[in-house]
Amino acid sequence: MTAALLEVNDAEWGYSTGSGLFFPAKRVSFHVRPREIVLLTGPNGAGKTTILRGLLGLVRQGSGTIRWSLPRSLVSYVPQESAIDRSIPATALDVVRTGNPTDWGRGVGPARKALAHLGIESLATQHYAWLSGGQRQRVLFARAMVGSPKLLLLDEPTINVDAATADRIGELLTRLCTQDELGMVITSHVKDWVAATREVKVEVR
DSSP, X not given: OOOOSEEEEEEEEEEEETTEEEOOBOOEEEEEOTTOEEEXXXXXXXXXXXXXXXXXXXXXXXXXXXXXSSOGGGEEEEOOGGGSOTTSOOBHHHHHHTTSGGGGGGOHHHHHHHHHHTTOGXXXXXXXGGSOHHHHHHHHHHHHHTTOOSEXXXXXXXXXXXXXXXXXXXXXXXXXXXXXXXXXXXXXXXXSSSOOSEEEEOOBO
């Protein structure tokens, strides 16, 4: 059996508040292998985003163990689309190029390749803010693919899109997972829009 890219055992993460460290979710355990999609489900406010931020080292880990079998350079993060500032006059190509900030000057080629890989090269010169919700989400996927990652962490990729668009996003992620042998950890407050390998329920503490 293929080794896990990531193993999480009885872990929790929290962030500082005025009254101390707050842990929003109960401890979780899961693993993800290449070509697997792990769906972290739970209501809004359950702490799903905190788990992803914890895996990225952005919030404090309170307990449990995390085991990686790949370098962090092969882990890519797709934030919620609503977290991106649309007031910046950037094209889709500009947004994708930020996926490789250390090589901005030579990043046009890889960025165009990533857009083509997702079938949206025609959007390259369009302003990101003018795109539809589904198109913007695909641009963020292309941004994440610039560095040829092996593990994607995606935070609510179907937020602010309708059910039909969510289904198309699910089909795209399933294709990328299989075609590029990716592992994925996805947060979502809804289910059944993507063919997840396993579901992990995140419960409020």
